Amino acid sequence: MTPPPPAPLIDADSIGFWAATREGRIALCRCGDCGTWLARPLASCSRCGAKTRFEDISGTGTIYSYIVVHHPSVPAFAAMVPYVVALVEFDEGPRLPGLLLGQPGEIGDRVRAELTRFPGADEDAVTFRRI
Structure with a gap:
């Protein structure tokens, strides 16, 4: 029997991504002010410091x-x-x-x-x- 893939680590930073996938969407982290897409989910933008959110791509x-x-x-x-x-x-x-x-x-x-x-x-x- 094939073992299952490892379960992802779902934490406070990535919960928005996983919530979107459960709804059949792909959403990545983006700054709410300057619009910068972030390579990894962060609570605040690495460019301007504003709050981030997950947006569909x-x-x-x-x-x-x-x-x-x-x-x-x-x-x-x-x-x-x-x-x-x-x-x-x-x-x-x-x-x-x-x-x-x-x-x-x-x-x-x-x-x-x-x-x-x-x-x-x-x-x-x-x-x-x-x-």
Whole structure:
């Protein structure tokens, strides 16, 4: 039997992200004043110090970088090797990593984010497919 993927650490900073995924949306941290998208969730903006909030993103973007995994460090994904972990730059600007499902991709390829529940997982994961 395949072990489940590890459960995410849901803390005060990331709860907005996980709440959105439970509703079928992808939302990332953004400053409420200057509009800067933040690479990680923070209570206040690293640029201007204003409060942040989670905002939905379009879900489309471009592969910025990727790796091909041949020796999985997560036992739950062992049957999937080789698989691609892509770093995607969303059209809004922020970047997020996730598994690239379907056809392999290359830097510069357009992708769409989707939410995927892997067997045994407690939460949906952000994954990508080429468009």
